[in-house]
Amino acid sequence: MSQQVIIIGGGAAGYFSAINIAEKHPDYKITILEKAGKGLAKVKVSGGGRCNVTNQRDNPSELTKFYPRGQKQLHLVFKAFTTSDMVRWLSQRGVDTVAEADQRVFPVSNSSQTIIDCFVNRSYELGIKTHYHTAVKAISTDSGEWIIETNQGKYEADKVIFATGSTPSSLNILSDLGLEITPLAPSLFTFNIDDPRLHNLPGVSFENVHIKVVKSKLEESGPLLITHWGLSGPVVLKLSAWGALELKERKYDFGVLINFVPGLNQEEVRSTLQELKTTSPKKKTMGAVQFGLPKRFWERMCATAGILDEQQNLDLSKKQINKLIEELTQGLYPVKGKSTFKEEFVTCGGVSLKEVSLKTFECKRFPGLYLAGEVLDIDGITGGFNFQACWSAGWVISENI
Ligand SMILES: Cc1cc2nc3c(=O)[nH]c(=O)nc-3n(C[C@H](O)[C@H](O)[C@H](O)COP(=O)(O)OP(=O)(O)OC[C@H]3O[C@@H](n4cnc5c(N)ncnc54)[C@H](O)[C@@H]3O)c2cc1C
Structure with a gap:
């Protein structure tokens, strides 16, 4: 029977995970649950509307130096999927990028909409469903199956990718499950x-x-x-x-x-x-x-x-x-x-990295539950590093799910 995968949160990490899982596992049924009327809202406003999609530095040892939280743990993750892999990934899907003198990478179009169009069109081609206005309230697991409660009713899944960003309400869902949360603090x-x-x-x-x-x-x-x-x-x-x-x-x-x-x-x-x-x-x-x-x-x-x-x-x-x-x-x-800083609100804190295996981004205590993006206690300084942490996590999940 084909696997049901639910992705909670249609942001950078959610979409990137969904697309890569679908490309590697065409038989999986993938649904993104997004509480807003549109996905990828932060990508839209990122980099002043230009989307600083990644950085040119691609050596994992050098790259991790730009992450105050997650520095040690990300080395392995960037070995699996680094910034140049992301540049190639985009190029293979028709998005050309350019690096500026300070090594920040942007789409050549200079518009974040290019990245959004790429993700949305690709997810449509792959048959990924997105349910908007669907806010997840709680998740629980029973005999290997996941139950996701939302304002639109219950969903069931074999695998769940939790990619809600780091709002206190979404972290509460995970703390109710028993995961350790590091308190939030502004970091930019x-x-x-x-x-x-x-x-x-x-x-x-x-x-x-x-x-x-x-x-x-x-x-x-x-x-x-x-x-x-x-x-x-x-x-x-x-x-x-x-x-x-x-x-x-x-x-x-x-x-x-x-x-x-x-x-x-x-x-x-x-x-x-x-x-x-x-x-x-x-x-x-x-x-x-x-x-x-x-x-x-x-x-x-x-x-x-x-x-x-x-x-x-x-x-x-x-x-x-x-x-x-x-x-x-x-x-x-x-x-x-x-x-x-320029409306760019990045937080540190989130689910403690002790809770996940960085080889798979799966919760150690809850098999079948994966965490990606800002929901984790990972953050980078400004320069495309925060998105790269989302891309690398999404890729690693797709390789291991
Ligand atoms: C103004 C601004 C500019 C930025 N510019 C850059 C940049 O140029 N380069 C860079 O690398 N980083 C940038 N960042 C940081 C970057 O945007 C974030 O690190 C990144 O978006 C995190 O992605 P995410 O998928 O984890 O979370 P998000 O992008 O926040 O996506 C999470 C999604 O989950 C949804 N959601 C939340 N709770 C629920 C729920 N309970 N049920 C269902 N859905 C839910 C949200 O509506 C949202 O769509 C910027 C941030 C801001 C605010």
Whole structure:
């Protein structure tokens, strides 16, 4: 008799699992249950509507470094299906992709709709049924069979793929079953900082700074952007992902030390500033932008160090130079709260990875129940890594179900 497979959740992980299972097992009867009126809603809005579908880095050892949760466990998973496999998978189904300079991969069309069309059309060709407006309320198992209770009545299945994302209500269904859930926490956010040194500078950006969280081991380097509310950019997002749990515990109230000239040590900065006094003594310090810093930011730093608009390099005092060095190499900024990054709400937490075998994504305690996507306690930093975790899980499930 053919196997009945129910996929709970028509998102990235649900659709990708469904298609790959159907391609490998044409005799299986596959149904996706989706509570909304449409599937793939997050794919639609992803990457600002362009869908950052994966990343160009494809070596599992390198790739796992982008996952604050799941790093160790994903190695095996990426060996089975990595980013270049996804690029090939899409290409074989008519979707060409392109990698940007920072290695993020997008469909050539620059539209997330291309990915949605590919998934929806392929699932239709394969005879996968999708039942919309069908919200799953509970699941249970009896003598190897699964019973799925929904607002539209009961379904029965031999295998269940649970791919609902990480909403508290969907995690409750699994905790009712007895699975261990790691509490949820936001893992992609920007830092709120109300500090006069940043006022009226939104849009000012830096190619590379180093940020260290005070009283923590957290530190990262990378591009930084000043916003209306504080600080954003890749370096902040990396800190928010790696520090998701720690910063939540600290109630998003902590200090950061920023080095705006990370390639130089304090003595090198000092000698550059000292030299100004002899090489261009008559020049105004405010106008003599140093270290490739944005002009407006340099002027703000000079003002913070007590350097007057008209002051010449010749008149730079030791105290001013010391203050400038301090501000440039270890400026202390108080973070009070967080903001969502471009509506991109990613959470860490979910079903503990102890509950599943990463060789199959099947629950160790519940044979026939598979978990994929954000419902698991896996999350990546921004760059196409979160989707890749969905694609790899879906593939592995299809190989083993
Ligand atoms: C604005 C935004 C932009 C993003 N951009 C990117 C990006 O460019 N690249 C990237 O890698 N990641 C991105 N992410 C993260 C990425 O979207 C998620 O990691 C990914 O969608 C998770 O897929 P999933 O299938 O696990 O869950 P989801 O995509 O959330 O899908 C779960 C589905 O299950 C359904 N569902 C939930 N509960 C039930 C229930 N009880 N019964 C039936 N159905 C249910 C939901 O309606 C939903 O359709 C972005 C996230 C956001 C919010």
